[in-house]
Amino acid sequence: LDSAAHLRARCPPRAMASSPPDAADDAHLHDWPAVYALSAGWALSFSVVTASITATNLASSAFSPSASWNTVPLAFLIVSLSAWSLALPSLFARLGGRLNTYRVTSVVGVAASAIAAVACATESFGALCVSSALFGLPAAAGQSFRFAVLTLVPPRSRPKCIGLVLTGGIVGAVIGPSYAAASKNVFRGAPFAGVYLCTGVAFALLLGIVCAPGLVTFPSEGGDVAGDVTGDEGDIEGAPSGGSGDVLNGVVTALVEKEKKEKKEPTSAVVFAARDVGYVCAVVIAALSYGAMSFLMSPTPLAMRARGFSFDTVSHVITSHMLGMYAPSFVTGKAVGVFGWRPVAAAGAALFVVAGVAMRDGQSVAHYAGGQLTLGVAWNLCFVAATAEVARVSLIAAEKAGGGGASKAKSAQKTQALADVATFAVAGAASVGSGAALAAVGWNRMQIVGWACAGLMLVAVGVAAVGRGDAKTPASSEEEGGSPLGDNKA
Numbered sequence: 001l002d003s004a005a006h007l008r009a010r011c012p013p014r015a016m017a018s019s020p021p022d023a024a025d026d027a028h029l030h031d032w033p034a035v036y037a038l039s040a041g042w043a044l045s046f047s048v049v050t051a052s053i054t055a056t057n058l059a060s061s062a063f064s065p066s067a068s069w070n071t072v073p074l075a076f077l078i079v080s081l082s083a084w085s086l087a088l089p090s091l092f093a094r095l096g097g098r099l100n101t102y103r104v105t106s107v108v109g110v111a112a113s114a115i116a117a118v119a120c121a122t123e124s125f126g127a128l129c130v131s132s133a134l135f136g137l138p139a140a141a142g143q144s145f146r147f148a149v150l151t152l153v154p155p156r157s158r159p160k161c162i163g164l165v166l167t168g169g170i171v172g173a174v175i176g177p178s179y180a181a182a183s184k185n186v187f188r189g190a191p192f193a194g195v196y197l198c199t200g201v202a203f204a205l206l207l208g209i210v211c212a213p214g215l216v217t218f219p220s221e222g223g224d225v226a227g228d229v230t231g232d233e234g235d236i237e238g239a240p241s242g243g244s245g246d247v248l249n250g251v252v253t254a255l256v257e258k259e260k261k262e263k264k265e266p267t268s269a270v271v272f273a274a275r276d277v278g279y280v281c282a283v284v285i286a287a288l289s290y291g292a293m294s295f296l297m298s299p300t301p302l303a304m305r306a307r308g309f310s311f312d313t314v315s316h317v318i319t320s321h322m323l324g325m326y327a328p329s330f331v332t333g334k335a336v337g338v339f340g341w342r343p344v345a346a347a348g349a350a351l352f353v354v355a356g357v358a359m360r361d362g363q364s365v366a367h368y369a370g371g372q373l374t375l376g377v378a379w380n381l382c383f384v385a386a387t388a389e390v391a392r393v394s395l396i397a398a399e400k401a402g403g404g405g406a407s408k409a410k411s412a413q414k415t416q417a418l419a420d421v422a423t424f425a426v427a428g429a430a431s432v433g434s435g436a437a438l439a440a441v442g443w444n445r446m447q448i449v450g451w452a453c454a455g456l457m458l459v460a461v462g463v464a465a466v467g468r469g470d471a472k473t474p475a476s477s478e479e480e481g482g483s484p485l486g487d488n489k490a
Helices: 002-010 011-016 032-061 072-094 098-122 124-143 146-150 155-183 193-211 223-237 242-274 275-299 302-306 311-326 327-340 340-363 365-401 405-441 443-467 475-481
Strands: none
Touching: 002 155, 002 193, 002 311, 002 405, 011 302, 032 098, 032 146, 032 155, 032 193, 032 302, 032 311, 072 098, 072 405, 098 124, 146 155, 155 193, 155 311, 193 443, 223 242, 223 311, 223 475, 242 275, 242 327, 242 365, 242 405, 275 365, 275 405, 275 443, 302 405, 311 365, 327 365, 327 443, 340 365, 340 443, 365 405, 405 443
């Protein structure tokens, strides 16, 4: 409904009537400039995340209270990003829509960059943690670009939009570590402050994109809720004048009953989902894959620097990891649709073992880069497959819970949010613990955690296979499963 309202506002009524959304001559219904702008915006936003992953732990190691605390600032970013991802729908409503929200979050990103640069210059561990926590908000907003662009084109063009935005993510995965390496020593006596100067520029460019007049506009917020209310109000206005009191009372009563039901439905949907073996196993796999990836990725710069590798080399290794995380997304969603989510998740779990072997036994750059690349691909397969199953079950659970269109959407979001909370809680804890583990047991023994998580994921796949038949993800779910890291609610 939002998309339809948006298109009606941008196109003449006759053109809309003569060109259905899926028609071949619907070029006038596409807002490609906005799609390209948001794809560039996602590249800028994600470059900040990859630059932070490359530099934050190394910057922290120079003035953290102890080696066990080196990964804490980056953990703040991960936890904050996760929390804001869940809160974005409410933030959109409070700030008057997506566009206003993106403007505010871009300003927050500029401020966070300034705080991080000052933290490096003054060697303030607390300020670096604060800046990392603030980075989580614009990072979460940037992730939602992948779903925002789908409102700007008719359904037949949405796969192309997803591809464009994923390309933006790959660009961000390359340029973030690159400008981090180039700017590390810009300021003498303040290593890494230059990195955050670059992230500030990235957010300033993003702010320019979302503030440019007429470049990016979104459908009005409200969706099915607005449609339901409008329909009810239409009945009131069209009621006979003689019996208007009874009609109004009846409508009000119906609305109250509907509201009561909608308040109960999200909980019911969660209960339905929790009884589904596939859903529970998918949540376990999502949490374990994200946790294992965070545990083995976060301390990689520290481990490499301890072995004498340059920061430029570290940045290249992190780039390979990020490409492994996101480049396969072009085909992973289709693989889930063809083979089912369980085989794809099992393949990802096996790759976690391969990645651990490469990183444990090798001392060269090739071993680190290959191991991190494989680790990224392993995460992609497991997380996308698990997300696809969570999305599928959440929709089924919402249908079982009943209610109107808006109520079902809220129920599905509630069920997906439960999975997100579990997943990102494990990821945050893993990132925090990775620094202490590196200091206590060393890099080689840390790989045992990845192998253990892989074994548990294979057990979860087996339990899901025994508990229910594997339902292949329909094509309609590909959009939800094909874009990892994301927040299907936003």
